[in-house]
Amino acid sequence: MSNDASFKRPDYIEALDRWATVRDVCAGQHRVVDRLPYINAHDKSPENQDRNKAYRERAVFKNATGHTRNGLLGLAFHKDPTLTVPKKLEYLQDNANGSGVSIYQHSQGTLEKVLEAGRHGLYVDFHQDAGAGGHAVILTYCAEDIINWRTGMVDGHSVLTMVMLRETLEVEDGFGFKLVEQFRELALEADGFVCRVWRRTGPKGGGPLEVFETFKPDGVTGRLKEIPFTFVGAQNNDPTIDESPLYDIAMINLGHYRNSADYEDSVFWCGQAQPWISGLDEQWRDWMEKNGVYVGSRAPMMLPVGGAFGYAQPLPNTLVKEAMADKNQMMIELGARMVVASLATKTATESRGDQSASTSVLAGCVANVSEAYTRAIMWCGQYMGVTDKVAYQVNQEFVELTADPQMVTALVGLWQNGGFAKADLRAYLRKLGLIAPERTDQQIDGELHEQGDGLGLDDEVTPNGGKPSNP
Structure with a gap:
């Protein structure tokens, strides 16, 4: 039995590396440069360290994964989402999270995270305002911050009975700040929903985790009888971890980056023509080394009888180039059509068919995001005593x-x-x-x-x- 509030589920731990891979690739070259292999890892000399530094600096990263994500976001949000709420909840349109972020931007960030990791979370928090009755806000949690969860049967339905969320707070420290880790427990008990905040005790926060605060939010209609938290997945919104829609493209993107590093390295070492001279005896060799040799059309080179001068030009490194081209095509076939412009002229019907095929995963993600926000807005309404029908719909008409x-x-x-x-x-x-x-x-x-x-x-x-x- 584990009483540690920071306990992490095994399936969560298994997925961490996949999430980190996709997020690093989408972020750009500065986040993936350390994923390149280290040449001659056994050689710790300064010369080999300098070579590996140059090897990384010469590599060119083409962020097909990030461009694909941004392109899919553009398809989903090229039309504004529609928000259907009564007047009491209209504030969500301009301030959904209590920090001035509109629900439009809020949902855009959620879809971005779902495309990257295939998982995200929305939690509805309620703040009691002095004399105003209170207001509800929608908070988001990345997949990495949802460390534990549990379901159970309530009235014949499988519902969330516990969710543990990891949070990092900035605590003032003079003119600077220090980061404090805490864990927010969302639990369903017999009398309704309860929220507990766990922090480490001790002067330096190195002690055991203990309950720091407990909240039992009472809205206009009383305490909620369910946890106001919903998962947002790539396939559905249940607690199981879905696969990342962009993971396959990200892995090929990394392979393309490694090929690029090898190709640029070979271009640097072998790309320039190497002059050579043959037929010299030691006297000629020593004279040339002493006086120097000028190479060019205006610098005739005097050689002894039988001497020869020429250039050694390496053949193109077609193997690495072909590997890069193959991976480029794979990324295009997997949805990264923004990497290169199509050279073939397509009819409108062909273009719509290609676009529909490549956005089928996006359609599922968008539907899940819309459903999750509709549910979150419904919880906001329950806290504030609103019984009218609410809805939030992100555009699913990807073909203009x-x-x-x-x-x-x-x-x-x-x-x-x-x-x-x-x-x-x-x-x-x-x-x-x-x-x-x-x-x-x-x-x-x-x-x-x-x-x-x-x-x-x-x-x-x-x-x-x-x-x-x-x-």
Whole structure:
């Protein structure tokens, strides 16, 4: 039996190295340079150390993994997410975490971490405000900070009964600061949700972990009967650890980097032409060493009978170059299509097909992020006594829809002739970007009533007996 609050699950420990690999590769060359092999590791001489330093400095890192991640984020957020909440929760749109980060930026960071590690966490915390009733905020935790968890059966359902989160605080130390590690326990007990903060005791924080603070947050409707924490995964939002969507690309990216280091090293050592002279006796050799030799078209070189001069030019190192090209192609096939521009002209249908295939993993991640934030906002509402329906939806239309005048005319004509409802027409116009996604049908109808011209209202009739043409 372990009473250590810092206990880490075995499957968590096993995944740490994979998470670190993907995050380092996405961060760039400065984080992966130490992953290059050390040449002649048994040689500790200053000369070999200098050679390895130069070997690393010459290597060129092409961050296909990071570009792929950024490209997928761009596809998901090229349209603003839609937030559906009552007025009491509208503050989340501009300040979701209590530190001024909008829910748009908040969810963008979450999707970024899910693409990297395949795992993230959202925790809803409640702050009791003096005289204002309190407000809820959404906090995020990286996969590395979710060290332990447990599930159990409650009323026939499998639910989280404990989650342990690792946190690092900055504590003032004069003009500087020192880092203090603590652990936040989220537990489900018989009377509801409870939060405990564990810190190490002792003058230098080297003692055993003990409970430092205990919170039993009471919202407007009382204590929650579940832990307000949700995992966000690449496959689903259950507690099991999902594989990183970018791990395979990251591993190939590292192999490409190692090949680049070998190639640049060979270019440095063998890339320049080496002049050579033959047919010299010792007297000629000593004279040339004493007086020096100029090489060039304007410096004729006098040689003895039978002497010869030439250049030794190495053959191209095609083996390493081919290995780099193969890995480059692998990264493209795995989704890193931003590495190089396609030289082949594709039809619109082919381009959409390629894009759909490469964004199928993204679609799953985006759906999980949307579901997790909807659930988190629901907990915010429970704390603050809001029972209205809430929703948060990140864009899943990765292929850009375009509308020409003929299409819009045909859609409006189909609506006028009773082909489909006005709500369906407006929903499609939102996809086309002709109506802002956050504008509801009720807002549009209200503005049309205020216009006073009767356009676009179902109870109005045009002079020819049909419905009006303004949706």
